[in-house]
Amino acid sequence: MYIHLQYNSRNSLKKVNTSSFSMKTKFNFAQLLIQWSIENPRTLPWIAEKNPYKVWVSEIMLQQTRVETVLPYFEKFIKAFPTIQSLAVATESQIFKRWEGLGYYSRARNMHFTAKYIVNELNGNFPNNRAALLKLKGIGRYTSAAIASFCYDENVAALDGNGIRILSRVFGIAENPWTLSGVTYFEKQAAAILPKNQAALFNQALMDFGSKICLPKNPHCQDCPFSFACKANREDRIAEFPIKKTKIELRKRHFHYFVIQDQKNNFWIHKRVENDIWKGLHEFYLIETTKKNLSKRVVQQIFGKLNSALNPEIILNFSQKLSHQHIFTYFYAVKPIEKAVQADFFLVKQENLKKFAFPKSILVFLENFIRL
DNA sequence: AAAGCGGGGGT
DNA sequence: ACCCCAGCTTT
Known part of the structure; x- marks a missing residue:
């Protein structure tokens, strides 16, 4: 059965049956997701922020770190280092002190390096596209896409753990997202469903949705606008998506x-x-x-x-x-x-x-x- | 491809 | 106890 999502006149969903389910639902998935995010707004200090320095700080802090954990650190860090210039001239020990307790301390060291690089080599001009951002120390596939879309409206999907989880479940993507080929596949699929000129909205919506509805465990499928189309849900195989990381011995x-x-x-x-x-x-x-x-x-x-x-x-x-x-x-x-x-x-x-x-x-x- | 890197919250 | 979080770098 092919599910095609569309809005009816009352702006609620109905199902249209067709032959097979595929990424053809992409337009509808994105619009439905954005619709959900508009109905479920989230207020965080970095949402709708366009200043690349502040977005950069927030994204680095948020790597593998919960929003609630980051909030107090972000406020204090921005107060201590309000501009990239102030960060560039700070000492590493001052920066580490602001990072104390947050974990993954190489993030702070890399930020310092990158701040000095941007200030000294790029005249303080933050790189303004994904490819250039990707070259910076501490910035990888996700973070480069996030900054490029949020600050410069580049048409690129930013796939973090939330995005991977949602896409793998809804579209039943079985590729292993923890491998390079796997994440490349996910990015390709995401690019196909990314609505033009709405990348920032789409990327933010994906993360909000992942944090409120499509949770890692016990997702709120009853509140999910695409639960009827979600492959993992329809086949009752939620636990299988996405593929889990192989756990390591401590x-x-x-x-x-x-x-x-x-x-x-x-x-x-x-x-x-x-x-x-x-x-x-x-x-x-x-x-x-x-x-x-x-x-x-x-x-x-x-x-x-x-x-x-x-x-x-x-x-x-x-x-x-x-x-x-x-x-x-x-x-x-x-x-x-x-x-x-x-x-x-x-x-x-x-x-x-x-x-x-x-x-x-x-x-x-x-x-x-x-x-x- | 695999290992190394913090700390914490939810179940 | 286990999962995993707005991941990236090094080996």
Whole structure:
């Protein structure tokens, strides 16, 4: 059966039966979607925003991050760095501090790089088309399309997780969106149904619809304007679309943090510089183990020669399940040490700790044990 | 193609 | 416990 969607005179739907279901419904899908979005408006700081700098900031923050999480960060970030010039001249540490707790910190580093590039090499002119945007560090297929459509009305579909989910279900697209060929196929299909000169509206509608109706689990098909045409719904195969990412085994890591001060109660900290989690953030002296237990011999080896006291006791436990690692963090108190335990460590006064960016686990420790 | 990268909210 | 979020970069 071919479903053709059209509005009747009362602007409600009726079905027209034909021979087979196909992307021929594209025009109707898009208009129906836009109609839904007009009836279900959403107010967010970046919606209808045309300033490419602000849209860029919002899109980078929203990568793999929920809207509710981003909102306070976005407001503070824009207040701290109102223009791309202000971001370009900021220090990385200032930027990281505004990103603290948001996760995926390479996003902040890439933004800084790109801000400097645009200001210094492009005279501050933000690239104004998808192809040029795609070349910028930190901007990929989705984000380039989003900025191009929202700011410059380029006719390009921006497919994030929402778009993939909706299209795969409604049109029964079985391609694997987590492969390059798969996402290319989805983009091709989206381009075919994208209404001319309404890309911004369409892309925004797709994401709003994905967040309110076509949810990953338990979608609200009863409120969905195309549920009668949706292949996944009609065939009762919603759970099969889209293809799921193959889940990875969480690497377990045990972080033993030694909170070391000097006799004046300054704290020894350093910046993580390795290509590892939390690169660019700060931390206390760390001994990492693959298993829970930290041998006393190792502690002796490190702290013994520093003439420090042992019998460190765990003063706080913290467990974090990240998307790719399960990190157990333990904090130990030790007696003061006057000499850096490692060359890159430096002393910070207690009241200045808040100027540095830390991972969440250390923030929790500081909030509970150190008055800032 | 696969791995690595945060943190949190919903079910 | 599991899913996945307005994904991208590196290997």
